[in-house]
Amino acid sequence: MxxxxxxxxxxxxxxxxxxxxxxxxxxxxxxxxxxxxxxxxxxxxxxxxxxxxxxxxxxxxxxxxxxxxxxxxxGAHEPAWRDVTRFFVRTFPAILYRLRWWWVTASLSALAVSIGVAAWIATNPEVTSAIGPPEQIRAYVENDFANYYVEHPGASFAAQVWTNNAWVAAQALILGVFLCLPTVYVLLLNAVNLGVAGGLMFAHGKGDVFLGLIIPHGLLELTAVFVAAGVGVKLGWTLIAPGARPRLQALAEEARPAIAVALGLVVVLFVSGLIEGLVTGWVHITWLRIAIGVAAEVLFLAYVFVLGRAAHSAGETGDIDARPQTAPVVG
Incomplete structure (x- = not known):
């Protein structure tokens, strides 16, 4: 040729x-x-x-x-921005709504532990004294607790707490696959730490300072951790009681939405990190910073129970639309 x-x-x-x-x-x-x-x-x-x-x-x-x-x-496909919009408008809130009872239960359980520990410490001086030397506790109550939020520049502190909280949430979510136990441990550890801090502050007449500094960022931050823990427990429970589905199939069907929750919580924790880094220690009007925290929490709950409920009712499950319908087998 x-x-x-x-x-x-x-x-x-x-x-x-x-x-x-x-x-x-x-x-x-x-x-x-x-x-x-x-x-x-x-x-x-x-x-x-x-x-x-x-x-x-x-x-x-x-x-x-x-x-x-x-x-x-x-190779025609929708622009990437449409995928991002769909994720945050439909997929993420629908998953949170579908799994609401799991993370609501985790929230109430953890708060009950925190309040119980705080009340125990605040009403029993011998418990307070057993936690640490009096001078160390006095320094914590009088200075260290409040100074924690202002000892670093706001932007770098926000990035630091965002990274730390994302790591805690990731542990609570991912480790749930090990039959729930590690997730329950992470949840209880954080609940006890919060209770100890609150108990020490209330025992020394600093309860108003504690609530004034915890509420602004803590409402949204703790909710995100509770969501991660609830989804993690759901993963572990799926392995324990998969129902009529094969165990691995059930785990896969719950793990895919769980990954979506992990991605969405990165943004939620970013917002709470901004509040902690730029509002909690730097807005000196107590009612204003509390109002900012409450507003953020209300918006998140409305996001889940209004937008998420609508998406869930429309059939959104959070699973991958183009997932394989059958698993490959030999023979």
Whole structure:
């Protein structure tokens, strides 16, 4: 075969295909049909040129043209921003609403533990004295607790608490797959630590300072941790009691939405980190910083129980739409 003659005969088709590929977002219906036809024709040309082995440069150029044409023909998809919008408007809130009883139960259980520990410490001086030396506790109550929120620049502190809280939430969520126990431990550890801090502050007449500094960021931050813990417990319980589904199938069906929750909580914790880093220690009007924290929590709950309920009622599950329907088996 004379490759030069072949190329000269078909180059107009190649250039036309290249032109259509370059303006693929503005094609008319007839041009789309032409694009598909030329893609098939030039794919055949590529096979002929490649089999001749005479011109690697031409083979490379045609290969690139065919690959771009294939992408134009088969690779159409919605813009990425639509996927992000769908995730935060439908997928994430729908999952939170569907799993609401799991994280609401985790929230109430953890708060009960925190309040119980705080009350025990605040009403029993011997317990307070057993926690640490009097001078150390006095320094914590009088200075260290409040100074924690202002000892670092606001932006860097916000990034620090965001990273720490994201790590705690990730532990609570992911470790739930080990039959719930590690998640319960993480949840109880955080609840006890909160209770100890609150008990010490109330025992020394600093309860107003404690609430004034915890509420602004703590409402949203703790809710995010409780959500992670609730979803983690759900994962573990799915392994324990999968119902009529095979155990691994049930775990996969719950793990996919759990990953979506983890991604969404990154944003929630980012907001709570901003509040902790830029509001808690730096807004000196107590009612104002509490109002900011309450507003953030109310908005989150409305996001779940209004937007999430609507998406859930519309059939949104949070699972992957294009997931395989069957698992591969041998034989």
């Amino acid at each position: 004379d490759l030069d003659v072949f190329a000269a005969a078909h180059r107009p088709s190649w250039e036309r295909l290249d032109h259509l590929v370059r303006r693929r977002r503005r094609l008319s219906g007839a041009e789309v049909d032409e694009l598909v036809e030329l893609y098939q024709r030039v794919s055949t040309h590529l096979s002929v040129v490649r089999s001749s082995g005479q011109d690697p440069v031409l083979v490379g150029w045609l290969s690139g043209l065919v690959a771009r044409a294939r992408s134009a023909v088969t």
